[in-house]
Amino acid sequence: MATRRDRFETRATILQSAAELIAAHGVRALGVNVLAEAAGCDKVLIYRYFGGLDGVLEALGAERMLWPRVEIENEGGGASLSEALQSVVLEEWVSMWGDALLLQAAAAELGGNNALGRAVAAQREERHTEIISSLRTTHRVPPYVDLDALLELLSAAVTLFALRTPRTPQAWRRIEKTIGMVARALLES
Amino acid sequence: MATRRDRFETRATILQSAAELIAAHGVRALGVNVLAEAAGCDKVLIYRYFGGLDGVLEALGAERMLWPRVEIENEGGGASLSEALQSVVLEEWVSMWGDALLLQAAAAELGGNNALGRAVAAQREERHTEIISSLRTTHRVPPYVDLDALLELLSAAVTLFALRTPRTPQAWRRIEKTIGMVARALLES
DNA sequence: GTACCTTGTCACTGGTCGGTGACTTGGGAG
DNA sequence: CTCCCAAGTCACCGACCAGTGACAAGGTAC
Numbered sequence: 001m002a003t004r005r006d007r008f009e010t011r012a013t014i015l016q017s018a019a020e021l022i023a024a025h026g027v028r029a030l031g032v033n034v035l036a037e038a039a040g041c042d043k044v045l046i047y048r049y050f051g052g053l054d055g056v057l058e059a060l061g062a063e064r065m066l067w068p069r070v071e072i073e074n075e076g077g078g079a080s081l082s083e084a085l086q087s088v089v090l091e092e093w094v095s096m097w098g099d100a101l102l103l104q105a106a107a108a109e110l111g112g113n114n115a116l117g118r119a120v121a122a123q124r125e126e127r128h129t130e131i132i133s134s135l136r137t138t139h140r141v142p143p144y145v146d147l148d149a150l151l152e153l154l155s156a157a158v159t160l161f162a163l164r165t166p167r168t169p170q171a172w173r174r175i176e177k178t179i180g181m182v183a184r185a186l187l188e189s
Numbered sequence: 190m191a192t193r194r195d196r197f198e199t200r201a202t203i204l205q206s207a208a209e210l211i212a213a214h215g216v217r218a219l220g221v222n223v224l225a226e227a228a229g230c231d232k233v234l235i236y237r238y239f240g241g242l243d244g245v246l247e248a249l250g251a252e253r254m255l256w257p258r259v260e261i262e263n264e265g266g267g268a269s270l271s272e273a274l275q276s277v278v279l280e281e282w283v284s285m286w287g288d289a290l291l292l293q294a295a296a297a298e299l300g301g302n303n304a305l306g307r308a309v310a311a312q313r314e315e316r317h318t319e320i321i322s323s324l325r326t327t328h329r330v331p332p333y334v335d336l337d338a339l340l341e342l343l344s345a346a347v348t349l350f351a352l353r354t355p356r357t358p359q360a361w362r363r364i365e366k367t368i369g370m371v372a373r374a375l376l377e378s
Numbered sequence: 379g380t381a382c383c384t385t386g387t388c389a390c391t392g393g394t395c396g397g398t399g400a401c402t403t404g405g406g407a408g
Numbered sequence: 409c410t411c412c413c414a415a416g417t418c419a420c421c422g423a424c425c426a427g428t429g430a431c432a433a434g435g436t437a438c
Contacts, residue, residue: 032395032397033396043396043397047396047397047398052397
């Protein structure tokens with residue numbers, strides 16, 4: 001530890017190092033020994049302050065943004081529902097692509113049971129219900145459209161693309177076009 | 190080994206055990222020691238016959254079905270393009286949901302670099318190009334629709350759902366409805 | 379028979395893992 | 409100052425890991 005004996009600071013350092021290690025190498029590669037070394041403290045402190053690795057992941061899930069926090073575009077402006085939805089989904093996508101921690105967190109949800117994956121799922125559900133209710137107050141949704149399911153579908157698709165597709169401008173344009181195509185076809189009668 | 194000294198049979202037993210272990214616990218949990226014990230042979234044979242774990246995964250990718258092999262429905266019959274596409278995507282989905290090895294293989298593609306993930310990606314691309322060309326010969330595709338991108342989008346969405354959603358009848362109906370909604374909106378002008 | 383090659387077994391190394399108990403050090407309260 | 413508790417260090421454990429070299433056993437060609 002660089003500074004003096006400060007429990008809160010050590011705790012924060014451990015969390016920060018955990019976030020960096022996960023962003024760099026994924027949750028599965030995070031171990032007590034490497035984390036302690038990266039944080040510059042003894043591993044026994046991880047057990048004392050967090051009760052173990054699971055506790056670190058839980059704290060990370062409680063304190064960090066693990067799913068993109070997108071803004072609903074153009075409240076009251078001229079954006080149509082399809083444009084707003086498209087913008088939300090694409091913004092989720094670029095946020096994940098640009099943030100290694102978000103990517104690894106999304107991957108953590110799919111790679112077995114761990115505290116990080118559960119936190120990711122919870123955050124995503126919360127954000128999505130916010131988005132849906134916001135969209136429903138600012139736009140009229142056609143009765144034959146299940147907006148929740150549509151958002152889930154598009155979001156899931158771009159999540160998987162972010163996880164497995166190399167990050168090229170061509171891919172970007174392709175996805176953008178496709179999302180726009182679907183949103184327009186469904187929401188502009 | 191139960192039977193006599195037979196290189197091919199031992200090789201096949203190792204591959205079979207690897208498939209079962211992956212289906213049960215995922216690729217990351219597969220090690221040389223557990224695999225050798227499950228196959229009932231010495232681990233040195235894994236090195237001799239496959240050159241190591243990566244070789245086992247490569248052989249598995251070459252010999253096994255790792256992405257659903259769906260049939261294009263209703264050649265020449267009354268199925269519309271949107272019905273055919275919907276059926277393809279949903280069939281991919283139920284196949285993955287019903288086969289633990291397929292699920293773990295799909296997860297392997299997202300969890301870092303390994304031979305299994307590469308094999309999965311290759312198989313998926315092959316199947317999808319087959320599907321696209323088949324659909325294009327039996328149906329007329331509206332010019333404003335990027336059928337490749339649409340299949341990728343819907344397939345990615347159901348893949349992620351299969352990976353992270355508990356397998357309930359409600360979820361099934363929800364997804365079925367949504368996929369149908371998107372396919373109809375886009376492909377029935 | 380014998381010689382030889384392949385298949386399979388065994389024992390071992392060096393390293394990393396998670397986890398724990400015993401210890402030292404610092405800082406604040408009295 | 410002294411006392412005491414929290415913060416931090418150190419050494420160690422048993423278990424598991426991938427990988428290797430030496431050896432035994434079986435089958436086959438001659």
